[in-house]
Amino acid sequence: MNPRHVAIVAFAQTRHRRRSAELSEVEMLMPVLHEVLGAVGLRTGEIDFTCSGSSDYLAGRAFSFTMALDGVGAWPPISESHVEMDGAWALYEAWVKLLAGEAETALVYSYGKSSPGELRDVLTRQLDPYYLAPLWPDPVSLAALQAQALIDEGATDERALAGVAARSRGAAEHNPHAQLAGSAAPDALLEDPYLVRPLRRHDCPPIGDGAAAVVLAAGDTARRLCPRPAWIRGMDHRIEAHALGVRDLTRSPSTRLAAHNAGLFDDAAAPVDTAELHAPFTSQEVILRRELELGEGVRVNPSGGALAANPMMAAGLIRLGEAAARIHRGDSDRAVAHATSGPCLQHNLVAVLEGERAVKTEREEGA
Amino acid sequence: MSKEPIAVVGVGQTKHTAARRDVSIAGLVREAAVRALEDAQLTWADIDAVVIGKAPDFFEGVMMPELYLADALGAVGKPMLRVHTAGSVGGSTALVAANLVAARVHRTVLTLAFEKQSESNAMWGLSLPIPFQQPLLAGAGGFFAPHVRAYMRRTGAPPTIGSLVAYKDRRNALRNPYAHLHEQDLTLEKVQSSPMLWDPIRYSETCPSSDGACAMVLTDRAGAARAPAPPAWVHGGAMRSEPTLFAGKDFVSPLAGKDCAADVYRQAGITDPRREIDAVEMYVPFSWYEPMWLENLGFAAEGEGWKLTESGVTEIDGDLPVNPSGGVLSTNPIGASGMIRFAEAALQVRGQAGEHQVEGARKALGHAYGGGSQFFSMWLVAAEPPVG
Numbered sequence: 001m002n003p004r005h006v007a008i009v010a011f012a013q014t015r016h017r018r019r020s021a022e023l024s025e026v027e028m029l030m031p032v033l034h035e036v037l038g039a040v041g042l043r044t045g046e047i048d049f050t051c052s053g054s055s056d057y058l059a060g061r062a063f064s065f066t067m068a069l070d071g072v073g074a075w076p077p078i079s080e081s082h083v084e085m086d087g088a089w090a091l092y093e094a095w096v097k098l099l100a101g102e103a104e105t106a107l108v109y110s111y112g113k114s115s116p117g118e119l120r121d122v123l124t125r126q127l128d129p130y131y132l133a134p135l136w137p138d139p140v141s142l143a144a145l146q147a148q149a150l151i152d153e154g155a156t157d158e159r160a161l162a163g164v165a166a167r168s169r170g171a172a173e174h175n176p177h178a179q180l181a182g183s184a185a186p187d188a189l190l191e192d193p194y195l196v197r198p199l200r201r202h203d204c205p206p207i208g209d210g211a212a213a214v215v216l217a218a219g220d221t222a223r224r225l226c227p228r229p230a231w232i233r234g235m236d237h238r239i240e241a242h243a244l245g246v247r248d249l250t251r252s253p254s255t256r257l258a259a260h261n262a263g264l265f266d267d268a269a270a271p272v273d274t275a276e277l278h279a280p281f282t283s284q285e286v287i288l289r290r291e292l293e294l295g296e297g298v299r300v301n302p303s304g305g306a307l308a309a310n311p312m313m314a315a316g317l318i319r320l321g322e323a324a325a326r327i328h329r330g331d332s333d334r335a336v337a338h339a340t341s342g343p344c345l346q347h348n349l350v351a352v353l354e355g356e357r358a359v360k361t362e363r364e365e366g367a
Numbered sequence: 368m369s370k371e372p373i374a375v376v377g378v379g380q381t382k383h384t385a386a387r388r389d390v391s392i393a394g395l396v397r398e399a400a401v402r403a404l405e406d407a408q409l410t411w412a413d414i415d416a417v418v419i420g421k422a423p424d425f426f427e428g429v430m431m432p433e434l435y436l437a438d439a440l441g442a443v444g445k446p447m448l449r450v451h452t453a454g455s456v457g458g459s460t461a462l463v464a465a466n467l468v469a470a471r472v473h474r475t476v477l478t479l480a481f482e483k484q485s486e487s488n489a490m491w492g493l494s495l496p497i498p499f500q501q502p503l504l505a506g507a508g509g510f511f512a513p514h515v516r517a518y519m520r521r522t523g524a525p526p527t528i529g530s531l532v533a534y535k536d537r538r539n540a541l542r543n544p545y546a547h548l549h550e551q552d553l554t555l556e557k558v559q560s561s562p563m564l565w566d567p568i569r570y571s572e573t574c575p576s577s578d579g580a581c582a583m584v585l586t587d588r589a590g591a592a593r594a595p596a597p598p599a600w601v602h603g604g605a606m607r608s609e610p611t612l613f614a615g616k617d618f619v620s621p622l623a624g625k626d627c628a629a630d631v632y633r634q635a636g637i638t639d640p641r642r643e644i645d646a647v648e649m650y651v652p653f654s655w656y657e658p659m660w661l662e663n664l665g666f667a668a669e670g671e672g673w674k675l676t677e678s679g680v681t682e683i684d685g686d687l688p689v690n691p692s693g694g695v696l697s698t699n700p701i702g703a704s705g706m707i708r709f710a711e712a713a714l715q716v717r718g719q720a721g722e723h724q725v726e727g728a729r730k731a732l733g734h735a736y737g738g739g740s741q742f743f744s745m746w747l748v749a750a751e752p753p754v755g
Contacts, residue, residue, distance in 0.1 A: 050608075056451075057430040062423035062492050063453050066738050070610040077623035079630075080608035080742075081459055084424065084431055084451040093448065093463055100370055100470035125430040130391060133429070239437045239447040257444065342434040347447065 006098045007222040007229030008091075008353065009215050011321035011328075012036035016179040016210035016309035019115040025059060026071035029111050029211045033072060036213040037107070040225040044073045047215075048103030050080040051094040053087035053110035054313050057122055068111065079103070086110060087212060087317030088237075088278075088339030088349050094216050095235060104221045111211035112312035119207050119312070127343065128242055139280075139343060140204055144196040146249040146344045147283035151198055153250050156286045158198055162186035164282040165202040165307060172304025179208045179309040205280040210311030212318045230324035230335075230353040233269075234262035237349035242342070249344055256291040258350040264292065264336055272352070274299045274326055274335035276319040280306040284345055288338060292350070302326065316340065320351055327355040370469040372753055374591035374598035375713040377407025377584030383547040383698040386485035387578040392427060393439035396481050399580035400440055403477065407584040408595045411441035414584070415473035420450040420460025420480040421702030422737075427486040440479065452606070454650065454737025456480060457581065457705025458744030461733075462604045464585050465746070474587050481580035482700035489576050489701060508573060508653060510739060512565035514618040515655040519567065521619060522658075524673035526567060529654035530558040531676055533572040533696055536651070539683055540693025542722035547577045547698040572654035572696070579700030581707045588752070599713035602730075602753050603634030604746040611739040618740055624663040627743040631732070632665070635747040636754075640665045644747070645728040646715045647681075647689045648708040650735045651696055657681060657689055664734065664745075683723065691715070691723040705735025709746055716750045 012035035087110025094106035120138035172178035222229040238254035279285035316339025326332040379402025457480040464478035540546035561571035607627035658672035681689035712733035
């Protein structure tokens with residue numbers, strides 16, 4: 001494998017909100033870029049590679065990312081790329097660039113404003129244009145199919161799902177960036193009507209606007225920029241078939257395979273203490289916990305996760321950023337971060353992050 | 368540790384045309400992918416990852432279509448990345464795929480770019496609605512025509528240069544069975560008398576709207592050793608971006624393009640591109656961009672690019688053939704156009720360009736640009752593996 005080590009050395013995000021009509025995407029993004037670069041004391045021109053993630057369908061115009069680039073200040077010209085995906089995959093592209101030795105530092109950012117449109121309608125345009133999109137099945141309805149399959153299988157029930165919601169939004173009370181924080185007790189939540197059976201409003205993510213950014217750095221540069229870098233020990237992503245009818249919706253083999261390739265199940269390594277999972281729906285956390293074999297001792301979504309804030313195209317990157325930030329602060333030694341894309345967890349990315357202390361212990365044990 | 372050398376061992380294209388009504392989007396991309404696999408004599412099982420690119424999703428009306436295309440491209444259970452860097456995306460996509468091999472994350476990667484423009488209307492897809500931009504522009508031609516006029520004024524180039532480029536590229540396309548436009552009876556006079564669209568750009572000096580896809584199989588040194596045909600080796604690749612609009616921007620010869628070319632030449636050890644590079648596939652959507660890019664890429668001194676065009680240097684049998692495939696002026700599935708440039712450069716150094724082969728081509732440059740002349744991606748490929 002590649003001997004170069006790459007770490008997340010800084011993370012910043014907006015305070016996610018239901019609406020930000022007074023801000024353009026660039027105006028929403030700029031403070032986050034300033035904050036993340038300020039944390040490592042670098043200017044745009046000192047970053048070797050920049051990569052972003054966003055979607056034209058949220059902005060409602062072609063080439064929407066070009067406006068954001070203007071905000072980055074790409075002058076003199078910069079080495080730069082963009083994925084039409086969640087920022088977690090922009091981070092992946094940047095990670096590969098650093099692994100190849102073509103850069104020592106990278107700026108990764110992503111953003112999404114869901115407020116100008118009807119997100120449930122917009123996301124139907126993501127489906128097979130010939131057989132599925134004409135039926136306009138919205139993401140909540142598709143997630144409800146998945147949740148019902150999970151309940152039918154006996155893997156969870158509505159009470160347990162309400163517990164996931166209450167725990168996540170309770171955790172979000174300590175997250176100043178969260179859009180939703182605080183929750184009624186699970187039993188009280190179950191008195192609400194269904195949104196799309198078996199899902200109630202609390203099982204679904206909030207719709208909102210937000211942006212996030214991280215800085216990556218390799219080797220000694222990372223050590224120089226950050227007292228405790230969050231080293232990316234492994235990262236992989238895998239996609240599944242698109243047609244829901246050919247998938248077992250209660251399983252996520254792509255998550256499991258990505259986690260395996262990222263080294264999550266390595267016997268020699270210490271177990272993770274933290275997991276930041278991109279599970280927009282409560283039922284999806286149940287699936288991901290099972291595939292990632294997360295035990296009771298693992299803190300799952302201490303940020304509140306996507307149930308507390310789910311800005312499209314940024315929520316996956318935020319999982320990596322939140323996990324890294326806990327390592328930076330010394331709240332975690334080894335964490336797993338996950339991002340998802342597409343209907344019902346079609347495409348999944350898993351990264352294993354570690355703080356330096358855990359690595360030393362590992363090396364001592366190996367010696 | 369040094370990077371893993373990257374070899375292009377498979378190239379596949381669709382027959383590009385105005386409307387491929389016989390295939391779905393999935394059918395279109397699969398056609399190119401299967402041809403690239405056949406060229407490499409590999410199967411889907413040999414592919415470790417898929418990197419796909421296309422221009423704005425509005426061109427087909429499908430948001431993030433790679434999700435739906437995972438099955439058609441054999442990507443289920445594999446990593447799939449979707450790149451979007453405007454018109455340069457086809458080139459950027461190939462470079463992202465190349466990096467996966469260079470970093471030894473994967474050994475063999477399928478990279479593909481496409482556009483099925485017949486599913487919507489690219490010109491209006493590119494005409495941004497207020498309040499985002501002043502309602503002054505209709506399509507890309509409206510954006511680029513003033514910069515062509517600036518070039519003409521700056522260099523004093525004769526007004527006929529553009530038509531020479533268009534006539535050359537459309538004739539080159541007759542040698543390329545995959546090219547969209549095959550205008551058998553085109554004459555220079557017909558180009559020069561075609562309707563004026565965006566002064567000074569005439570109808571015959573404008574790229575068509577095409578449906579099409581292009582795919583390549585990239586692999587490492589071991590993969591290249593097993594390849595059935597000579598590979599093309601990547602000697603350098605780079606991307607550069609600059610803002611769309613700002614005071615001091617040189618639209619005629621953007622700094623990002625110069626920087627990108629300089630980076631590629633540095634990686635490839637090229638000191639005199641005009642002498643050392645045997646063929647160029649550059650992104651010329653409007654005829655005048657050939658002389659403009661000749662200068663921007665360092666093939667001619669500032670103000671001198673049009674002289675190369677005028678004297679026939681860029682003809683297929685000239686000293687520096689430019690767009691022997693017929694180029695973007697003959698084939699433009701927008702998201703794929705950059706990758707077609709990269710792939711055609713690879714075909715040239717593999718000696719597999721057929722009727723439009725440049726004799727003895729050993730080093731070729733693939734070039735793409737996009738947005739408001741602000742995104743650039745380029746690679747230099749050669750018949751010999753890189754040293755070291």
